[in-house]
Amino acid sequence: MASNDLMVGLEIGTSKICVVVGEARLDGTTKILGVGQAPSRGVRKGEIVDFETAMKCVLEALSDAExxxxxxxxxxxxGVTGAHIQSFNNRGCVMLPDDHEEIDEQDIEDVKINAREVSIPAQNAFLHSIIQHYHVDGQDGVLNPVGMLGQKLEADFHIIHGVxxxxxxxxxxxxxxxxxxxxxxxxxLASxxxxxxxxQKNLGALVIDIGGGTTDFILYVDxxxxxxxxxxxxxxxxxxxxxxxxxIPMARAEKLKIEEGSVILGNCLPGETVVLKDxxxxxxxxxxxxxxxxxIHLRxxxxxxxxxxxxxxxxFINFIGEGIFNLRLSESPIFNCDRVDQICASGPGRATAAARIRSHFQPFFTRDTMKELRRRARRSSPLQKHQTNFLTRNRQGTTT
Structure with a gap:
């Protein structure tokens, strides 16, 4: 196989390092040849905090993939992530000289550079400039302006930057x-x-990727x-x-979360318990x-x-006609419920889907978390009250 047909993706995540090896096919699809994984150490919230340790984990995942x-x-x-990643939308504009009315590739590059001429933090660098739409002499909806005649070329970009x-x-x-x-x-973006x-991108969609230390999102409209x-x-x-x-120890908590936990309340029998073996x-x-x-539900x-x-x-959230796609909801047992399946399901039309999304997300977005905690504490057992008070005291900050 030719080396230029190979594509290898690497993600240094908070909980694991993943390497995917793929081969590009003539029909435009990609065949996955192998996936290598290794537990992640030296990484916190998607960012490297211990260089040597993280490098050893990456090498282990690469060896597994090979x-x-x-x-x-x-x-x-x-792939990169982290809370330092920011984005914004901006329009670039260039005027073509009178003796150069036909738009070429250099003009496309010039309008991209012009869109980036905005003030971002000095320590930040541009990561992506993603084209949204072109405009030629006021004409909207231009997909590819190269070769068109015009005097004014404008372009809307979504710009992603980070430290x-x-x-x-x-x-x-x-x-x-x-x-x-x-x-x-x-x-x-890769996800x-x-x-x-x-x-789905044309109809509007929101992709949420819940990782170990961060939650990434990207929203498409039109x-x-x-x-x-x-x-x-x-x-x-x-x-x-x-x-x-x-x-309980962290290792037992992780196992309990995956095997027994659920994000939905009220689905278990009164007094039902889970026994953790010694x-x-x-x-x-x-x-x-x-x-x-x-x-689980509160977090x-x-x-x-x-x-x-x-x-x-x-x-833009009001125009996601195709629905919400969560990469982790479909994998994890704690989200395996009808309600979340309905949230993630695609809809037949924009208005219907938007209404479905709003109705199913209503409990998450409008109820006051602390008020709900206190209400549950009043009707819970003494042990539950102690745990609820503990969570209430620690809810102000994000625990890591």
Whole structure:
């Protein structure tokens, strides 16, 4: 196989390192040759905090991918995330000289540069300039202006940027192995390219990727990226809440979350419990299932509330006609419920789907979390009251 037919993606996540090896086919599809994984260490909230440790984990995942795909990896496309990632929309404009009325590739590049001529923090660097729409002499909806005649070329871009040194740390970690970095991509953008069809992008869709330490999102309207970003909360925060609220080790909390937890309240029998068997250094414990589910529910709802608050800064959330796609909801048992399946389902039309999304997200976005905690405390057992008070005291900050 030709080396230029190979594509390798690398994501340095908070909970795991993942390497995917693919082969480009003539019909435009990609055949997955192998997937390598390794537990992640030295990474916090999607960013490297221990360079040497993280590099060893990346090497372990790469070796696993090479073994499974029978391919020697020389270069990778690297996914980046982190709460430092920001984005905005901006329009660029260039005027063509009188003796140069036909638009060419250089004009396309010039209008992109013009769109980037905005003030961003000095420590930040541009990551992506994603085209939304072109306008030629006031004509809207131009898909490709190259070759067209005009005097004024405008273009709307969605621009993603982040802290330069944090992005460079990820790149340096890969180059030290040593590997070539083919390109760097915001992980939510990469996820959307795989998850969404062009029709879904045209109808409007929101992709949410709940990772271990962060939650990435990207929103499409009329085929173009309108909003994107990262929230510094992920699945590890749920695990930490369970560990602290139930006073059990982190490893047991993670296992309990995956195997027994649910985000939906009221689905278990009154007094139903989960028994944690004793282990070395752990005497075992019996916990109420509804208490476990409440801890999970509150953290997930907080995540959605923060996401909704971010999305409400613009009005694009009202135009996602195809629905909401969550990469982790479909994988994790804690989200395996009819309600979330309905939230994630695609809709037949824009108005109907938007109404369905609003109705199903209503409990997450409008109910006051602390008020709900106090209400549950008043009718709960003494043990549950102690756990509820504990969660209330710690809800002001994000636990890591």
């Amino acid at each position: 073994t499974k795909s029978d391919v020697m990896i020389k270069g990778v496309y690297v 330069r040194t944090r992005i460079q740390n990820t790149i340096r970690c890969v180059k030290e192995l040593p590997l070539e970095v083919e390109d760097v991509v915001f992980t939510a 959307a390219q795989v998850v969404l069809t062009q029709q 085929g173009a990226v309108k909003q994107s970003g990262t929230i510094g909360i992920g699945g590890d925060h749920i695990t930490n809440d369970i560990s602290m609220g139930l006073r 282990d070395s250094g752990f005497a075992g414990k019996e916990v109420e299932r509804e208490t476990l589910n409440t801890i 997930v709802r907080e995540t959605f509330e923060l996401l909704k608050r971010t999305l409400d800064e613009e009005s």
